[in-house]
Amino acid sequence: MNKLRRHLTLFAAAVTLTLAFFWLVAGSPSRAQTDQGVLASLISRVLSTPTTRVSIGGIEGALSSNAVIRDVRISDRDGVWLSVDRARLVWSRTALLRGRLQVDELAIDRLQLLRKPLPAEEDAAVSDEPILPELPVQVVVTRFALQELALGEPLLGTAARLSAQGSARIGNPSEGLDLAFTARRLDAPGQLSIDLDYVPQTNRLALELTHQEPAGASRPGCSICPVCRRWTCGLPGRGL
Incomplete structure (x- = not known):
């Protein structure tokens, strides 16, 4: 989990700084093609660590508000554990001047999560990270919108394919995380929806989770619907 949080932080910082830079030099057409060519390499180097390698195949349209990122690979000493074949990003360049990365649409064709990343040595100790x-x-x-999320067998005990869509907002500790997420199985019946509102500064947490799947193995806290004969799970909660 610590490794995933570090990747998220570094990725957001790298994308913000590099997009801001290319937006400032957008008035120089002669440099545009060259600058866009080094963007993928620059972000790959910033995100990579001695134990984790990030590779980005290419970025198209970095100077516009409609960018495409291709062939993202994240690997550790055992090889690739996460890959994204194509992601389309529709964003507002002027919002960066107001301190906000505004993404109107993020569309991912296929994201493959083969397994959990190997833990780093520092992850073994108790962390005080937020x-x-x-x-x-x-x-x-x-x-x-995620057209296909492919989960490897080591993650859940069986391979699974899902599609997902939703929205998200994340800010400083006083703003927290607001996430709405709906996923549907592509290889079997089943769906999941999550509505989460978490503010670290005030320790406020509101969570509503709904999970539905065909009758099968018993799930704690779930009841079977006698009409459609499927498992229905609802876990609403609120806390401070």
Whole structure:
């Protein structure tokens, strides 16, 4: 979890700084093609660590408000554990001047999560890091859509394919995380929806989770619907 949070923080910082830079030099057409060519390499180097390698195949349209990122690979000493074939990003360049990374649409064709990343040595110790990463700007994703999420067998005990959509907003500790997420199985019946509102500064947490799947293995806290004969799970909660 610590490794994933570090990647999220570094990625947001790198994307913000590099997009801001290319937006400032957008008035120089002669440099545009060269600058966009080094953007993928620059972000790959910033995100990589001695134990984790991040590779980005290419970024198209970095100077516009409609960018495409291709062939993202994250690997450790055992090889690739996460890959994204194509992601389309529709964002507002002027919002960066107001301290916000505004993404109107994030569309991912296929994201493959083969397994959990290998733990780093420092992850073995108890960490005092906050649950949410400290980001340089507020990040707002009005809509994200994941056409296919492929989960490897080591993660759940069986391979699974899902599609997902939703929205997200993450800011400083006083703003927290607001996430709405709906996922549907592609290889079997079943769906999941999550509505989460968490503010670290006030320790406020509101969570509503609904999970539905065909009758099968018993799930704690779930009851079977006699009409459609499927498991229905609802876990609403609120806390301070």
